[in-house]
Structures are given as C-alpha cells and as structure tokens.
Amino acid sequence: MMKNYFQLKYAIVKQLILVVTGFAILISCNSGKQQTDLTFNKEIAPLIHKHCTTCHRPGEAGPFNLITYKDVRKKAKTIARVVETGVMPPWPADPEYTHFVGEKILTNAEKEMIVTWVNAGCPEGKASDLKPAPIYPEGSQLGKPDVVIRMEEPFTIPGDNRDRFMVFKIPYELDRDTFLRMVEYVPGNRKLSHHVNGHIIQYDDKLKKDVFVGPRYVDREDAGTLDSCYKFLKLLNDDETYPLLTPSVFNFLPGVLPQQYPDGIGGYRIKKKGAILMRDLHYGPTPVSETDQPHVNLFFSPKPPSRPFMETQLGTLGISEIVPPLLIPPDTVMKFVTKALIYHDISLVTINPHMHLLGKSFLAYAITPQADTIRLVRIPKWDFRWQYFYTYPTMLKIPAGSTIVAEGVFDNTKNNPNNPFSPPREITGLGGSMRTTDEMFQLILTFLPYFPGDEQIRLDNILPGQTGLE
Ligand code: HEC
Incomplete structure (x- = not known):
C-alpha cells in the first residue's frame, strides 16, 4: 500500500512538472503540435533581421529587441499575431494596389513560415546555420556630410x-x-x-x-x-x-x-x-x-x-477644395474628396497622404483624359503613427489633363480607438489649425516636369555609397 502511494505521488509530481514546462512553452511558442523543418537559425533569423531588427534593436523605436533566438522566442506568440494581422512590419499602404521603394511587407509565404514556426514550438536549429545580424551605421547612413x-x-x-x-x-x-x-x-x-x-x-x-x-x-x-x-x-x-x-x-x-x-x-x-x-x-x-x-x-x-523637385498639396492649405468642407459631426463616419487638374505632363516621385487621429482610410488615384485610372496609393486602415512619404520604384507619368483624386474617410465615433474625445465632439479642419485634435486632409505630391524616358528612371536601386558621395 505504502509503495503504491509513493509511486502514485511521484507520478503526479512528474506529471505536474511536465505540465508546468509544457505551459511555459505554450505561452511563448504555442503547443508544438505542428511539425516543421523550419528553424530559427536557418529560415526565421534572416526574415527577422531583414524585416524587424532595423527598428527592434537597442535605442531604436521598437519597444523591445528582436535580434537573438531568445528575444524572438520570448515574444513568439505576439509576433505570430502581429505578423498574421499585418500590424508589423508597419506599412499601411496596400501592396496589392501600388508598390513603393523600401516597402516593409512580408509575403504571404513569409508570414506563413513565421506562424508555422511559432506553432511548432520555435525550434532553434543548428548553431552553424545562423548568419550574424546586420550591423547598422551610427550617425550618417549616407557618407561624410559637408x-x-x-x-x-x-x-x-x-x-x-x-x-x-x-x-x-x-x-x-x-x-x-x-x-x-x-x-x-x-x-x-x-x-x-x-x-x-x-x-x-x-x-x-x-x-x-x-x-x-x-x-x-x-x-x-x-x-x-x-x-x-x-x-x-x-x-x-x-x-x-x-x-x-x-x-x-x-x-x-x-x-x-x-x-x-x-x-x-x-x-x-x-x-x-x-x-x-x-x-x-x-x-x-x-x-x-x-x-x-x-x-x-x-x-x-x-x-x-x-x-x-516641385511640391504641391491637395486639400488642407493646398490647391484644391475639400468637398464637403472638412467638418466632422460627432458619431459619424464621413467621406471627403478633393480633386486637382494637372495642366502639364508630370513625373510623380513621392506621395504623402496626411490625416490626423480620426483618419480611417485613404485612397488616391489619377483619371487620365482617356478615362484610364492610374493608381497612386491605397491605405485601407489609416494609422496616424506611420505616415510615410511613399516613393515610386520608377517615376510615374501623369499626363496633362488628368485629374488627381483623393478620398479620405474619417471616423468620429467611439469605435475609433484613437478618437481624442469621449464622448466624440464636432471636429473641424476648417481653420488650418495645427492642433493634433483638429483634422487635416492632405495629399502632398513631389514631382518633376515630365521628360521622355522618365518612366525608365529607377528610384529603388540606389544604395548608400552609389550616389557619387565619398
Ligand atoms: C519601422 C519600424 C518597425 C519595424 C520594421 C518593425 N517594428 Fe515592431 N514595432 C515598432 C514600434 C514603434 C512598435 C511599438 C508600437 C507602435 O508604435 O506601433 C512595435 C511593436 C511591435 C510589437 C508589439 C505589438 C503589441 O501589440 O504589443 C511586436 C510583437 C512587434 N513590433 C513585432 C515586429 C516584428 C515581428 C517585425 C518584423 C516582421 C517588426 N515588429 C517590425 C516598430 C517596428
């Protein structure tokens, strides 16, 4: 009897240990049920180093480091979530609409690799497979300034x-x-x-x-x-x-x-x-x-x-009127449009959509005199924290007589987590005020007068050290 009792007790303790260690893995790396040959050292580290470490390293904007196996394993579950939902890396422009220089996106295959690897329990792999993380220059990224x-x-x-x-x-x-x-x-x-x-x-x-x-x-x-x-x-x-x-x-x-x-x-x-x-x-x-x-x-x-370069802006403080005028009553989701006619052929270089905290989505395109649509940018889910100046991989010709159209949707309801007021208040963008709690609706364009051949000039292949600078 005694013997049984002891064995039983020992068995329970052993099971408990298994459960506890299993749980520890579970909270960071899920169940380990899914089988995979993917390892951190071989396939995952290069993805993290390429797409995440630029910001997730000491002194940078990311709230924690993502460099080593330990860093990544500790955050594995959150990483799988933000990667799957497209929250990280931050890149609000829709790559299915337009591509830009330096876009921060993972392909569906890459997302799936990360999620599968997390679900398989984050296998580390062979040390010899690991390539070191890149070294980032301090000070200038471009060379020696004058x-x-x-x-x-x-x-x-x-x-x-x-x-x-x-x-x-x-x-x-x-x-x-x-x-x-x-x-x-x-x-x-x-x-x-x-x-x-x-x-x-x-x-x-x-x-x-x-x-x-x-x-x-x-x-x-x-x-x-x-x-x-x-x-x-x-x-x-x-x-x-x-x-x-x-x-x-x-x-x-x-x-x-x-x-x-x-x-x-x-x-x-x-x-x-x-x-x-x-x-x-x-x-x-x-x-x-x-x-x-x-x-x-x-x-x-x-x-x-x-x-x-030349620059112009549509909307707030710009060359084109916002229709209707930018006034957003509380508890409404409203769409505003602004349009500008282009008189000469231009080569569009960068585009910068701008709204504040109530922004919900942004769409910009050009309609040519032949009624063709040239896609400029689509931001399905506005994020006021990530307002890039998007550069086209090759200069984009917009022919004379085209109309550039920007459509902005603003969410002034309590469902907008960034709404600065609770309960929502009437928000204006009429006075050109600079306060963050007031709104703006702008599309800033950087362009050149068009020259034949501009469409062939690539802007996405100039690396530091290739600009003729010392
Ligand atoms: C351009 C800079 C940048 C890049 C690139 C980037 N992050 Fe982030 N990340 C941030 C910042 C800043 C935050 C803090 C939250 C915020 O500002 O949105 C953050 C937050 C996070 C969070 C916490 C989110 C939460 O809900 O708690 C995770 C997880 C994360 N990043 C993972 C990643 C992964 C994985 C990658 C690469 C696939 C990546 N990040 C690429 C800047 C970046």
Whole structure:
C-alpha cells in the first residue's frame, strides 16, 4: 500500500512538472503540435533581421529587441499575431494596389513560415546555420556630410506619457550660397523620435538681418495656426513678409533609409542664411523625462540642380477644395474628396497622404483624359503613427489633363480607438489649425516636369555609397 502511494505521488509530481514546462512553452511558442523543418537559425533569423531588427534593436523605436533566438522566442506568440494581422512590419499602404521603394511587407509565404514556426514550438536549429545580424551605421547612413547643423540645446521631452508634436527651427549661416544634393536627419533620441518632416527656410540677406533671433520651438497644441507659429518663432522676414520655403528636404520615420536619387534628379539651391524647419517632430509617449538633440547633415553638390523637385498639396492649405468642407459631426463616419487638374505632363516621385487621429482610410488615384485610372496609393486602415512619404520604384507619368483624386474617410465615433474625445465632439479642419485634435486632409505630391524616358528612371536601386558621395 505504502509503495503504491509513493509511486502514485511521484507520478503526479512528474506529471505536474511536465505540465508546468509544457505551459511555459505554450505561452511563448504555442503547443508544438505542428511539425516543421523550419528553424530559427536557418529560415526565421534572416526574415527577422531583414524585416524587424532595423527598428527592434537597442535605442531604436521598437519597444523591445528582436535580434537573438531568445528575444524572438520570448515574444513568439505576439509576433505570430502581429505578423498574421499585418500590424508589423508597419506599412499601411496596400501592396496589392501600388508598390513603393523600401516597402516593409512580408509575403504571404513569409508570414506563413513565421506562424508555422511559432506553432511548432520555435525550434532553434543548428548553431552553424545562423548568419550574424546586420550591423547598422551610427550617425550618417549616407557618407561624410559637408556641414552638420545641430540643435543648439537638447530638448527635454517631459515624462507625461503623451504623444507630443513639436515645431522646431534650427537657424544657420553658411559661408556662401550653395547647392545641396541631399539632407539627412539624425535623431538624438531614436527611441522617442517617431517622425519628422523637414523643410528649409531661405532668407535673403537684405530681408533678414539676424536668423538667430526668437524661440527655437513651440508645442503644436500651443501653436494655433501656421501663421501664428511663424510669428512666434520669428521665422518671418524683418518686414513681416514670408521667406522662401524649400519643402520636404527630409522625412524621417524609424527604420526608413533617407531616399537617394540618381545624378541630376532632385537637389536644391540654398542661400547662406536659413533655418531648418521641423514641422512636426512627433515624439512618442514616455513615463520619464528624456532629452533629444538631433542634427541635420547637409551634402553639397558642385553643380546647380538640373531638375529640382516641385511640391504641391491637395486639400488642407493646398490647391484644391475639400468637398464637403472638412467638418466632422460627432458619431459619424464621413467621406471627403478633393480633386486637382494637372495642366502639364508630370513625373510623380513621392506621395504623402496626411490625416490626423480620426483618419480611417485613404485612397488616391489619377483619371487620365482617356478615362484610364492610374493608381497612386491605397491605405485601407489609416494609422496616424506611420505616415510615410511613399516613393515610386520608377517615376510615374501623369499626363496633362488628368485629374488627381483623393478620398479620405474619417471616423468620429467611439469605435475609433484613437478618437481624442469621449464622448466624440464636432471636429473641424476648417481653420488650418495645427492642433493634433483638429483634422487635416492632405495629399502632398513631389514631382518633376515630365521628360521622355522618365518612366525608365529607377528610384529603388540606389544604395548608400552609389550616389557619387565619398
Ligand atoms: C519601422 C519600424 C518597425 C519595424 C520594421 C518593425 N517594428 Fe515592431 N514595432 C515598432 C514600434 C514603434 C512598435 C511599438 C508600437 C507602435 O508604435 O506601433 C512595435 C511593436 C511591435 C510589437 C508589439 C505589438 C503589441 O501589440 O504589443 C511586436 C510583437 C512587434 N513590433 C513585432 C515586429 C516584428 C515581428 C517585425 C518584423 C516582421 C517588426 N515588429 C517590425 C516598430 C517596428
């Protein structure tokens, strides 16, 4: 009797151990029921390193590292979920509608590999199969800059757990007027820097004595309109006229390489007196105060730009009216449309759809005079955190007489988890206000006047080190 009792007890303990270890595997790597030959070291690590580690590494925007087997196994179940649902890697543009340079997408086969591997219990595989994770350059991704313009004082990001949208200026004075080939933004705090659109303000020597006057930044919640923001930051000329703005010289988002262009395409003429205008610098929420002191790298060109970019925008503050006017009553889902006629043939280079927190979906296309549709971009599920400047793999010709159409759907109901108000309130986008809780509906286009052969110019195969820079 005694013997039985002991054996039985031992058996129970053993089973318990099995259950406990089984459970530990279950929470990270599912049941291990599915059979697979896939291993981390051979098939999964290259996928993670290619598609995830750019952001999921120390100091970057991803909330945890995804580099080693241990990192990935610990998060395996969540990884399977975000990969399957397409939440990660973040790329809101629908690849079935249009392709862009540097798109962050997994093919269905790749998604399935990751999910199968997680369901099979995350087998690690042979150590000899593992290729080391890539090494990422610190500082510049493009080479040695000619001039570095640094924010003069570090900015303190308060630890109040909210998203923050800042307008910054970094004034500078060079020794002469010159030509720029590229501008690169390098964040000081990669973890919290979520996105930045950079412009250059150019001053005529006669119209602005001192570019270094005035405050350096304003929180967008306090900025009011763009006009009052210019006045507050003392960005206007001495006679209160507007200085020249060279738009979109850089657009930073975590994990995005600065876009480079073939010789002769793009580039800027700049005056020696100017200011970098960052509108906006979006910082993610943090529970503890942190600082950021970014810098901007200027790469000069010996030649004036032969085909400088042009930029225009549809919708808010742009060339085309929004129909109906952008006013979104509470508890409604509403669609707005804006259209612009193109008078000359253009070669479209990048496209940037822009909405705020109520955005639900975005669609843009062109209708040619022959009534053909040219697809521009489709964002089925708007995510205000991932607002890319999408670059076409080859320049896209839009013939004269085409109409560019943008359709934006806004969700001002309580079902929108990003709705800043509960209960929902009437939201306006009428005043050109810059507040995040007000709305905007914009489509920004970067283009060149069309030249025959532009359709053949590839923009997706220029790697760092291939631009003629040292
Ligand atoms: C462009 C940068 C970037 C890339 C590339 C990226 N991530 Fe993320 N990831 C983030 C950021 C930032 C967050 C934090 C949440 C947010 O801001 O959306 C995040 C959050 C996550 C989360 C947590 C989600 C949750 O619901 O808790 C997982 C899991 C994840 N990423 C996995 C991946 C995997 C797997 C890949 C590659 C297939 C990947 N990420 C690629 C930036 C990135």
